[in-house]
Amino acid sequence: MNDMQFLTWVRGTGLDIAVSIFVLGVLWRLFEIYSLGRKADISAARSVSGASGWHTIFRRSVPPEGMLKRSPVSYIGGYIFHIGLAIVVFLFAPHILLIKNLTGLSWPGLPSQFIDLAAVVTMAAMVVVLVDRINKPVKRYLSTFGDWFAWTLTFLPVLTGWMAVQHLVLPYTTMLALHILTVELLLIFLPFTKLFHAFTVFGSRWYIGKINGHKGVAV
């Protein structure tokens, strides 16, 4: 298979397979988790404004008192790479075009130099959090193959995409194909790894907010 065939394959069949597995996987996992249901709480509720599942979905994004200084890398590094990923994925013109082709939706992107910077910052942040995971006793203790795998799955698309745009190391066609392939791998594995938190974080925060909101505690 030569470069062009590889590229054509990942853009066509590969993408179809990956997106299908992704969509089916996400739907299945959501069903698997949330169909377990929850017993209603019949204790008398204490209603306090600001204490609810919806509030917590947003409020939980703010570090609680005293925690930022206990683990600045987790919070700062985490925010940088999440936001960086979002910028690179959703505000880069070629990506927006792809989304337009798939769904019809589109929006203005950011200048490519900005995206370039965002990609570099994202990768740097990801390396920092990886090093932190290796260095900090608790993170090291908790980490399993799944953590290293998830990091790699997330890092490679950013790296290969950036390298493609920079025309680094490999010819553009190959680099682009590799980039798309790594994205497809990410899509395929996302529903079945800790990366699924991208979806369940809303459910989890909502549950904890609701359960505690019932007691009048704004969490």
Added chain:
Amino acid sequence: MAISNDKEFKSALAGLSASQQRQVAARFVQRVFVLSGDVRVKAALDFAARADITDADLTVVSQAANSARVESFTQCGKETDWTAQGGHFVAKAAVACVKAAEPADNLAWEAAMQARMARTCETVATGEGTENTEAEEQYRILEAFLNS
């Protein structure tokens, strides 16, 4: 004077000086000391019974008696040994005997109350219920002290 109820008992105690209160309080607690047996409690009572105790002495025995008190709490979830719990109140009473006295304190009354609680623990432990004559015995002790 004859003491026949707690109102008279309390006000008679309040009329005593701190040193006198300690001495009579020590006698109240001595009656229930057997429930404790702790040497630190004994030391506190011995010192309190003396008329010539210094502040420095008080501090030392106070700390020791407090340790005895803290160590004899019944832990949450443990089976209650009522005799041992009586010992806890004895320690508490001893602490009252040797604590630094504020003007409004009636430490002899405190000690008397804790001593009665200790006696009640003993009667609960032996299954005799809550009735006992500790209060009357304390009145007699106070009368004897005032007359001496």
Added chain:
Amino acid sequence: MSASLEKGVRVLKEVIDAPIASYFSSCVHCGLCAEACLFYTETGDPKYTPIHKLEPLRRLYEQEYTLLGRLGKLVGLSKPVTDDELEEWKELVYNSCTLCGRCSAVCPVGNDIVYMVRKFREGMSASGHAPEGIIGAVNRTVTIGSPMGVKLPAVKAQMKHVEEDYGLPIPLDAEGAEYMVMLSSMEIINFPEYLAAIAKIMHQAGKTWTLCSTAFEATNAGMQIGNSDLAKLLVMRIVDGAEKLKVKTVISPECGHAYTALRWEGANLIGRPFTFKVQHIIEVLGEFQEQGLLKTEGFETDKLTFHDPCQLARRGGVIKQQRNLMNMVSKNFVEMPDAGYMNWCCGGGGGASAIEEGEELRMEAFKKKKSQLDVVKPDRLVTACANCRIVLEEGLEHYQMDIPVLGLTELIAEHIPDQTSEKGA
């Protein structure tokens, strides 16, 4: 009550619900929960990481409720939960967890770890892996009716003591009283001053109240060990008493877990809503204060600070009232760092203080509370939970810190002018 691994696993499968599934699926191993847990922060041992305390439950969830997990089990690729593993986890789930909930407060993805530990204990208990100290309490509840072996004579002893000391009679089984007062075992045994304080306060507020001879004890060992049947038994006793006496409100005493068990788990345990209100004594006092029914005199002038019992504040939602009450009787009330919702646990709740083998760990963990006190340097420490009181006193004693500890209800009562009453409530 025969325990077995099979029984334990069955119980665990039953308690797993959508929230738990969502939580396990969201965990990204960030380790922030450890940074919030005093057992980790004061020992530096990563095994005390809260989410790690749930590892057997997580694997069980995977193996039973996820497609990939079930496939893995089928082809023999999964590691089953064993008796040895649960035995090893006993220390993590009981000795080093007081159900304080700080981990849940910080998890960035919203995992309610304490909710999961509480449920995990159900399986630990059913499989026979609960600590001896708490099993004893459970057995005593079943055989004697009380986790600590407290029976009516003991309560009557307290009543007599209070009546003598204060001249205020204590009502027992008074039908139609507005409030039914519960006591924690700890108060009945260690702190008779609490009942005296209640009597004084109720008298001043002009409220009718009563103790109940068949339901005076609030302590719920079932909740601590993780045995819902037992927890239900204890709650039912209270419900029967309250309904028989037709009271409007049941007051939960200065005890953290008793409040959680009755106020939040109670109705769910018995399967129907309560026909009466449940309030923590501090909530009641807060209400009295707002309504002008608490008339206090004088102020403490020494420096006071307040330790928030976890089950009252963070887990129970009673956070402002204790501060308002403190300010009512103190001119020099200073908050410790992280006060209120994020306050640090005393280290002894949830049955932990009944576990003898855990004492050394608790003393280590107490360094956190010590560090808070070292910042404030109070003359005295006030709290609103009988168990916290004892744990705090023991910790302070261990570190040779001379800071007396007292209960908030008693403190308030001390500032109510003495009235030796002619009539009872």
